[in-house]
Amino acid sequence: MSARISIKGLSKVYASGLTALDNVDLEIEPGEILSLLGPNGAGKTTLISIICGIANPTSGTVEVGGYDTIRDFRNARKLIGLVPQEVSLEPFETVINTVSFSRGLFGLPRNPAHIEKILRQLSLWDKRDSKIMELSGGMKRRVLIAKALSHEPQVLFLDEPSAGVDVELRKDMWETVRALQEAGTTIILTTHYIEEAEAMADRIGVIRKGQILLVEETAALMQRLGRKQLEIELQAPLDAIPGSLSGYDLERKDERTLVYAYDTQSERTGITRLLNDVQAAGLQLRDVQTRQSSLEDIFVDLVKEDAA
Amino acid sequence: MNWQSVAAIYRFEMARTFRTLLQSIVSPVLSTSLYFVVFGAAIGSRIDQVEGVSYGSFIVPGLIMLSVMTQSITVASFGIYFPKFIGTIFEILSAPVSFIEIVIGYVGAAATKSLMIGVIILITAHFFVDIDIAHPVYMLGFLVLTCVSFSLFGFIIGIWARNFEQLQLVPLLIITPLVFLGGSFYSISMLPAAWQTVALFNPVVYLISGFRWSFFGMADVPIGWSLLAIAAFLALCLAVIWWIFKTGWRLRN
Structure with a gap:
């Protein structure tokens, strides 16, 4: 089976001279959950940003679903949903409008039934007409997930999804992620909660100073290094x-x-x-x-x- | 062309306009009405006519241009700066949209809003003075081109700005003086000869002159120069935006 995401020789050097990524090679299979672990500043968010098109690489290539993320960015990006680390939402917009906007932005026609399904799945349906600024931190994070799922992506990036989220909501989120995996979605998760990676990931990738130290199946890694x-x-x-x-x-x-x-x-x-x-x-x-x-x-x- | 995405951005931005209707529409109309009261009634009563046109009517094109230019820049710069400021720009940058589609969505919404304001001011002006439009097609063309080109300029400012102070800097310190000194409230032929020459270096003179020509058939500079000026400004803004998206300057860092 060909990789859902294929990264070859990816490097990113910022204008300040900081090397955020150093010749990264990584293949991510369809339907797997890969967890990227690394200390702060290791390059996790930079890697995700480049795959999603938010940052330009200095060198190297990324393919998503066989599409080059620069040459064939439209087809590549259509496949990707991103839940960013920061809670970034338009404060004065309503939940349903901001989620519907994301679907339209990704070039899909309106589908109220799909939006309703996602909002119900994430326990946001009752809050659909509330303004974002009226929501709690956990709810805002769920809105970010709803936005990322609005265009039915095949690849979902969750950048520190559990940061600032209470235990109950974290468990709900894990269930949602597992349901998505069962539906065939490839999930890339970065987290500081190592128990989260241990519980959810099929494979673990460890990144430090912009280099991938290892990528291995979670169970095998536990057995080999445990x-x-x-x-x-x-x-x-x-x-x-x-x-x-x-x-x-x-x-x-x-x-x-x-x-x-x-x-x-x-x-x-x-x-x-x-x-x-x-x-x-x-x-x-x-x-x-x-x-x-x-x-x-x-x-x-x-x-x-x-x-x- | 991904029109679905363009429409999504456009609708989202227009929703912001309608959400803040009082600030967006009523405020510029009120301030323009005040200009009419002060310049048209108070000062205008002492100035009989300018080149055969009553002073009240004469200032209408300048007033429309003043509002349209400042509103285009303010709305377009805020439209792209705000997502940068609150971080929602990530969604635009990660969406399957080209820079042309992003620009059409944001600039289209800003230009629409300033066009609406321009038309509302024109209607408001009818309550104060008599206005006959000599060349309505040219008038509409100038209005649309000004809305679009200054919205493009505002879009560039919004990308360039790193904080709210910088966002205000260009409109307040450059555009407002240029517009006031560009013949909004007077014909540059009313200036001393030396200042007339200086005024010709102000690009806004050409825009206001052309727009006024479409109303009254008279202009400070030939209409061809006015058309050339707006076309050159439009081309320059498009070139800068093309470069910004090609390099990712201040967007994909």
Whole structure:
């Protein structure tokens, strides 16, 4: 299957000399949810802006649905819906007018039934005649999503969609995004909420200083880079790790707890032998538990490693 | 040409005009009426005629031009600056529309509004003075061309401006003096010889002169020069806008 979005050698250097994107290559498949993670200023928004036509690239090409975003911008942009990071809406306009405007702007004829469907889906129908400035922050963000969906895009960019949104609305939004994915929409999500990426994305892309560090399936990334830790709680306090256990990668978390880090991918984790040796050293166990590192831990490690 | 998108932008901008009807329409009509009272009645009663036309009638084309030029610039510059200011410009830039379509939508709406104001002022003037239009087709042509070209100019200012102060700068400090000194309320033949020469460097003189010619058949400069001036100004604005969208200057940064 050909990629829905194909990015080749994309670079962006601002007039100030700042390199926002540095030779980015990325392919995004139809119907997938890709989450772009990266610290502030990593280049996520610049990447989205170039794909959507808001910013000009310095070099490189972007194709959406097989259409070059510069040479064949009309066909490329028709496929794209964008929910920007900033809540940017005409304050004096009504909800229904601003959403209908977006549909017309993208060259589609009026379709009140479709607009109603979107507004109902996003719980905005009751507020359709309200002015934007009368809405809460969460509702404004939903209006942005409604505008992006008004022209039935095949690709949806969600740039920090959960920023400033309460937990309930965030969950609603996740459901909407999943429903869109089931309908075949490709979704590119940038977020600071790593749990959001972990819960929703099929693939994770990590970007730092304008470079894509990796793009990998979420589950595979968790498995490959995720480390497990075994926490051993002891009955009695311990001043130092006994010499007989010096061959293990052990850390003393506190005077009663030892932490053993191991690789889930290796054939032998060494847990059985460790526990035997712990008992042989005369230490009495009180409790044993394991902990999987989260995507957040992985992300922090990745960014740190690259910076080192 | 994506007319659906053009119509969407045009309707959206016109909706802004109708939402602020009092400020948009009533305000310029009121200020023009005041000009008639002050210049037409108070001062005009002391000036008998200008080249065979009563002073009250004589100032009508200048007054229309004054309002049309300033309104075209103000409306068009605000129309494109406001989306930049509040950030909604992203939607225009990411839409499948060409720069020509964006310009037609925004400039078309601004020109329509200033044309409406021009026509309303003309109708209002009828309540104060007698006006016969010698060349109605030319009059309409001059009016439309002025609305369009000054709306294009306003569009450029709106893209150029980085803040509200800059947005006001050109209309207040350049256009208003040029229009007042361009023969809105007098014929430049009434000026001393040296100032007549200076006045010929004011491009607005040619526009007001041509517009006045379409009313009374008399002009400060030949009608051909007036037509050439408005055509040159229109071409210059179109060239600048073409360059802005080609380079993305102050838009796609």
